[in-house]
Amino acid sequence: MTITNPITQANPQTKSKLWLAAIKPPMYTVAVIPISFGTAFAYFATGIFNLSVFLTFLLSAIAIIAWLNLTNDVFDADTGIDVNKHHSVVNLTGNKTLVFWIANIILLLGLGGIFLINWWQQDWTVLWLILASCFLGYTYQGPPFRLGYQGLGEIICFFTFGPMAIASSYYSQTQSFSGDSLIISSIIGISTSIILFCSHFHQIKDDLAAGKKSPIVRLGTKTGANVLIISVALVYILSTIFTFTGQLPQQCLLVWLSFPVAYQLINHVNQYHHQPEKIKNSKFIAVNFHFLSGILLCLGLWFS
Structure with a gap:
């Protein structure tokens, strides 16, 4: 008996959609926003900008x-959690080893750019x-840690894409650290973690x-929807507080222009949190919220 892979048997149009979902173009905003924010804050605080x-x-x-x-797809393939994820790069290629080595080559290229700056x-x-x-x-997915399977992914995401990324981009411009930038970076850390949470x-x-104990597995979808409301509200509360304390310029109140997207996200999750087929696009609304709120904060810093 011959077993066929439904992914390899898919028509070209379906395959192209799966590849687009696998590449995840919108997700690269999680790199764009913290680097842009750290650079913009450095310019706001010191007037230094190196293009x-x-x-x-x-x-x-x-x-x-x-x-x-790419490595998350590889490590998830090891645990079998992606067995129903047709847009996994490993499932699309059928070659886990190839994906792993391509990922490592891309990492070396990225680190090469950082080395060049240094x-x-x-x-x-x-x-x-x-x-x-x-x-x-x-440590999020990689063995032997797999901390994401213990529900710690959002905490890792917060520190990696918040304080650490923004401190790095700020330092790359000024060769110094800023206490204010570390505190304010919590806004970007929260909005990035919201994407993973959703x-x-x-x-x-x-x-x-x-056996993955994600926050939603631990909390349940209804409580998770309530946690999301608090997390989104924190982005606006902290932005407003930091503006009134003078750590952010008044122009950063532009972030409130992203509120319609925040409302869309909260409303969508509250309505469909228990319906997998309808809730699965919530992470893309979260990406829109992260990108728009982050860009508006960056513009506030530049315009100031």
């Missing part, structure tokens, strides 16, 4: 995100920060089968 450093850092960050996405400046601080961030990213709602069944 070459910014662009090199941005491309390197995108490469590192690609490495994370070589220009003869200061290796940013490289060490990025290596630490990569290690944290690896990605769990539709896959409770697969998570339970693989």
